[in-house]
Amino acid sequence: MDKSAPRRITIVDVARHAQVSTTTVSKVLRNAYGASPAMRAKVRRSIDELGYRPSAAARGLRGQTYTIGVMLPELRNLFFADILDGITAQLAGTDYQVLLAPGCNGEKAEARVIEAMIDRSMDGLVLIAPVSAKSRLNTVARGVPTVVVGRHGPSTTYDTVTDDDVAGAALVVDHLADLGHRRIAHIEHHETDPVRLREMPNAQRANGYREAMRARGLGDEIDVASTTYTQQGGYLGAKALLARPVRPTAIFAGADVVALGALEALADAGLSVPGDISVAGYDNSALAAFGPISLTSVDQDGREMGANAARLLVDRIAERDRRTTHVKLTPTLVVRRTTAAI
Amino acid sequence: MDKSAPRRITIVDVARHAQVSTTTVSKVLRNAYGASPAMRAKVRRSIDELGYRPSAAARGLRGQTYTIGVMLPELRNLFFADILDGITAQLAGTDYQVLLAPGCNGEKAEARVIEAMIDRSMDGLVLIAPVSAKSRLNTVARGVPTVVVGRHGPSTTYDTVTDDDVAGAALVVDHLADLGHRRIAHIEHHETDPVRLREMPNAQRANGYREAMRARGLGDEIDVASTTYTQQGGYLGAKALLARPVRPTAIFAGADVVALGALEALADAGLSVPGDISVAGYDNSALAAFGPISLTSVDQDGREMGANAARLLVDRIAERDRRTTHVKLTPTLVVRRTTAAI
Numbered sequence: 061m062d063k064s065a066p067r068r069i070t071i072v073d074v075a076r077h078a079q080v081s082t083t084t085v086s087k088v089l090r091n092a093y094g095a096s097p098a099m100r101a102k103v104r105r106s107i108d109e110l111g112y113r114p115s116a117a118a119r120g121l122r123g124q125t126y127t128i129g130v131m132l133p134e135l136r137n138l139f140f141a142d143i144l145d146g147i148t149a150q151l152a153g154t155d156y157q158v159l160l161a162p163g164c165n166g167e168k169a170e171a172r173v174i175e176a177m178i179d180r181s182m183d184g185l186v187l188i189a190p191v192s193a194k195s196r197l198n199t200v201a202r203g204v205p206t207v208v209v210g211r212h213g214p215s216t217t218y219d220t221v222t223d224d225d226v227a228g229a230a231l232v233v234d235h236l237a238d239l240g241h242r243r244i245a246h247i248e249h250h251e252t253d254p255v256r257l258r259e260m261p262n263a264q265r266a267n268g269y270r271e272a273m274r275a276r277g278l279g280d281e282i283d284v285a286s287t288t289y290t291q292q293g294g295y296l297g298a299k300a301l302l303a304r305p306v307r308p309t310a311i312f313a314g315a316d317v318v319a320l321g322a323l324e325a326l327a328d329a330g331l332s333v334p335g336d337i338s339v340a341g342y343d344n345s346a347l348a349a350f351g352p353i354s355l356t357s358v359d360q361d362g363r364e365m366g367a368n369a370a371r372l373l374v375d376r377i378a379e380r381d382r383r384t385t386h387v388k389l390t391p392t393l394v395v396r397r398t399t400a401a402i
Numbered sequence: 403m404d405k406s407a408p409r410r411i412t413i414v415d416v417a418r419h420a421q422v423s424t425t426t427v428s429k430v431l432r433n434a435y436g437a438s439p440a441m442r443a444k445v446r447r448s449i450d451e452l453g454y455r456p457s458a459a460a461r462g463l464r465g466q467t468y469t470i471g472v473m474l475p476e477l478r479n480l481f482f483a484d485i486l487d488g489i490t491a492q493l494a495g496t497d498y499q500v501l502l503a504p505g506c507n508g509e510k511a512e513a514r515v516i517e518a519m520i521d522r523s524m525d526g527l528v529l530i531a532p533v534s535a536k537s538r539l540n541t542v543a544r545g546v547p548t549v550v551v552g553r554h555g556p557s558t559t560y561d562t563v564t565d566d567d568v569a570g571a572a573l574v575v576d577h578l579a580d581l582g583h584r585r586i587a588h589i590e591h592h593e594t595d596p597v598r599l600r601e602m603p604n605a606q607r608a609n610g611y612r613e614a615m616r617a618r619g620l621g622d623e624i625d626v627a628s629t630t631y632t633q634q635g636g637y638l639g640a641k642a643l644l645a646r647p648v649r650p651t652a653i654f655a656g657a658d659v660v661a662l663g664a665l666e667a668l669a670d671a672g673l674s675v676p677g678d679i680s681v682a683g684y685d686n687s688a689l690a691a692f693g694p695i696s697l698t699s700v701d702q703d704g705r706e707m708g709a710n711a712a713r714l715l716v717d718r719i720a721e722r723d724r725r726t727t728h729v730k731l732t733p734t735l736v737v738r739r740t741t742a743a744i
Contacts, residue, residue, distance in 0.1 A: 127522060129501075135486060136688060141477040144504060157518040159471075160502040162486060176499035180469060180522070291692070324693035346478065346633070351666035353694065 069112040078106035089155050104153060126155045128373065129177035130186045131170070135162045137289075137317050139343040139362050140188060143209060146366020147186060156183070156374070167192055178204055184373045187211075194255050205376040207369045212259045213386045219372040221387045223360035225261045228391035229268025229312070230275075231358055232340045235393055236310045237276045240402040241338065244273065245283040245308035247297035247318050262289060265314045265342060283308060287318075294321025302329055309337060309402050316341035316348050319355055323398070334400035344394050354397040364389060411454040420448035431497050446495065468497045470715065471519035472528045473512070477504045479631075479659050481685040481704050482530060485551060488708020489528060498525070498716070509534055520546055526715045529553075536597050547718040549711045554601045555728045561714040563729045565702035567603045570733040571610025571654070572617075573700055574682045577735055578652045579618045582744040583680065586615065587625040587650035589639035589660050604631060607656045607684060625650060629660075636663025644671055651679060651744050658683035658690050661697055665740070676742035686736050696739040706731060 071089075075082040080103060087095040088103040095103070106112075130147060132140045148158055159182070161173040170192050177185055182204065189210035190197060200206055201218035213220040236244050246269045249262035257263045266284065273282050285300045287293035294313055298321065301308055313319035319341030326333055333339050341348055344359035368387045376382065413431075417424040422445060429437040430445040437445070448454075472489065474482045490500055503519055506512040512534050519527055524546065531552035532539060542548055543560035555562040571588075578586050588611045591604035599605045608626065615624050627642045629635035636655055640663065643650055655661035661683030668675055675681050683690055686701035710729045718724065 125522065127518075135477065135483040136480060138478060144477060148504075157503070157515070157522075159519075159522075160504060161499070162490075162502060173499070176469075177501075180467065180499075180501075291688070320692060327693050350633075350662060351669050 069110045071112070073110055074103065074106050074112050077110055078103045100153075124183050124377075125181045126157060127180070127182045128156050128158050128184050128186065128370075129180075129182040130158055130160050130188065131164060131173055131177070131190065132160060132162050132188050133164055133191075137315070137343075138345040138347055139316065139360075142345070142362025143188060143366040143369070146363035146368075147370045148366075149363070150367040150370035151374070154374070171196065174200055184377050186369050186373060189261065191256065191260070194259075205373060205380060207373045207376070209365055209369050210261050212261070212264065212388075213384070215386075216384055219369075219376060219385045219387075221365050221368045221372065221389070223261065223365065223389050223391050225264035225391075226268035226271065228342060228358040228360060229265045230272035231391065231393040232312045232342070232356075233269060233272035233276065233278075235356070235395065236312070236338060236340065236399065237278065239310075239338070239399065241310040242278055243281050243283070243306060243308045244278065244310045244312060245285065245301045247285045247287060247294060247301070247311060247313045247322060249289040249293070249314055249318075250286040262314055269312060289315045289318055291317050291321040291324070294318035294323075295325045296321070298322035298325035302326075302331075307337075310399070311337065311339050313339065313341050316343040316345045316355060316357055318342075319357070319398075320347065320353070323353070323355075333398050338399040338402075340399055348394070348396070356396045356399040357394055358391045359394050360391045361389060411452045413454070415452055416445065416448050416454050419452055420445045442495075466525050466719075467523045468499060469522070469524045470498050470500050470526050470528065470712075471522075471524040472500055472502050472530065473506060473515055473519070473532065474502060474504050474530050475506055475533075478633075479657070479685075480687040480689055481658065481702075484687065484704025485530060485708040485711070488705035488710075489712045490708075491705070492709040492712035493716070496716070513538065516542055526719050528711050528715060531603065533598065533602070536601075547715060547722060549715045549718070551707055551711050552603050554603070554606065554730075555726070557728075558726055561711075561718060561727045561729075563707050563710045563714065563731070565603065565707065565731050565733050567606035567702075567733075568610035568613065570684060570700040570702060571607045572614035573733065573735040574654045574684070574698075575611060575614035575618065575620075577698070577737065578654070578680060578682065578741065579620065581652075581680070581741065583652040584620055585623050585625070585648060585650045586620065586652045586654060587627065587643045589627045589629060589636060589643070589653060589655045589664060591631040591635070591656055591660075592628040604656055611654060631657045631660055633659050633663040633666070636660035636665075637667045638663070640664035640667035644668075644673075649679075652741070653679065653681050655681065655683050658685040658687045658697060658699055661699070661740075662689065662695070665695070665697075675740050680741040680744075682741055690736070690738070698738045698741040699736055700733045701736050702733045703731060 071082050071085050075085045085103055088100050164170040164173050184205040187208050198217045206218040208218050208220045212222050248266040251257055251263045285297035287297040311322055313322050319339055331337055341355050341357040344357040348355035348357040413424050413427050417427045427445055430442050503515040506515050526547040529550050540559045548560040550560050550562045554564050590608040593599055593605045627639035629639040653664055655664050661681055673679055683697050683699040686699040690697040690699040
């Protein structure tokens, strides 16, 4: 490995070894349509045997860097790790490398990170739950193939992959109402921007909660604490709900991290879950499944979302002006130990 | 923002506006020595007012991409988020952008990710707990300024930032022994490679555990389950320990995620913590502090580790052939509710 390198293996060598055309090799490298699974396997074997790796320079000349930038709102929400697993699984066996940019917590930081990724010539972007203005997202997507995950469309410039958040919220409300709960409160992520109120998953969950409450004849019991989708936000939200004249018998937290904060506040208040109060989350993250927590939660299948996003992005890199696609996945409810009959 | 852009602001405009030399502006952009805090503030104000952003092309010509690649072993260990916070906090106010590459779980994947980052012309690399062969790390570091976090040195090609893992393990053993425990077991991350047995934090913790047990006259009670530093590894490790003829009264898990898996196994077995068995972790991650878990854990101050790594890396980018520095931080023990007197 430390010896001086032999002549660099090229795409021509791979094509010769696999006895296919260089166009076919190129298709396999880009994971594009038009190469059969058998053909892909054959080319992959030759690539592995020869140790072929497209040079950065050669890729640059073709105008591709084989780099996909993924923007995450934060690293501490484990649901994002599920999305990322789906992205990397879908890209396995291609030459695309995923690079993440973390640490966004608002429009300004987000703009900086997106610019940084464009600036570094990424072939495409996956933006997870971006909060930027719609016009900004459209500008970005006109310049670089972009898939938006978690934030609802429509858009004619970027593809979207979302969960049906309204249906997900209804799953929780129906489950709790079926258990006999009436005073079902919700902790939402505060939102005021009119576009975001239509498009952001948090806003759709809050709407879905209100709709489902009314559909169950519980319109008068609607009770919302407006904080943030963080553990701290869940803690403060639950504290606020407990301080109100009529205490809820169940709390629907808009995300699992929020539910964790709520569980912490309830423990501090000496209340038992689900004895005194039921709690449900959203995301079915690894934490929800963790035995000692065992949180009832909505599963929006992050891996599937990530796999769809990667597939759409690679397609768009190959064909930049195709019509946009909007994938909406149907969530399911995973009932665990934090919810019980009243 | 959608209007066609005006003439691009250059470093000359910034220098003129701030009434300093272009060399000073350049120093501030690189966060190099030789610019006073007042001077930095002045230049930063001009940069913000003018909306200056160095163009990728201009940076390419100077041979810098202002991109720092951080390789994480995985995304689900929340301790890495602390390290990352430290890195980004240290780089705030500079033009460096951090990009993460995730999903390594072995030498092969790690080699691929490191190559991908080098291939994309990153100015420097932060490798968190890499498992690659030492010769490989040296080769990488000879090509690109590199700081290794978590894995102990020495090295003459890269800087390291570590925790004193031997001392950290001793803090746990002493705490448990002071509480009257004698049968203190350890769940380690399995390791066989002789270099990694010297350098990896997991191996040093296991050594520290053995040393501290002997120092307390508990050499005969040494009992190790060898799995992996994952939640699943903790689960299996605790199961294995419970199945042994003599059950431990305390378990020292080598990482918080491992402790979580152990807690899950103990709950499954109907054992109470700390009533039947005490559990301690390592990392003092957000999960350890989470109220309902409240895990006794060793704090190795990930933010401080990250800040040190970023500082060393920026220094090395500025002066590539300076002598290597090895920072070793002293851990502390945070006692919570999972450990108690026997």
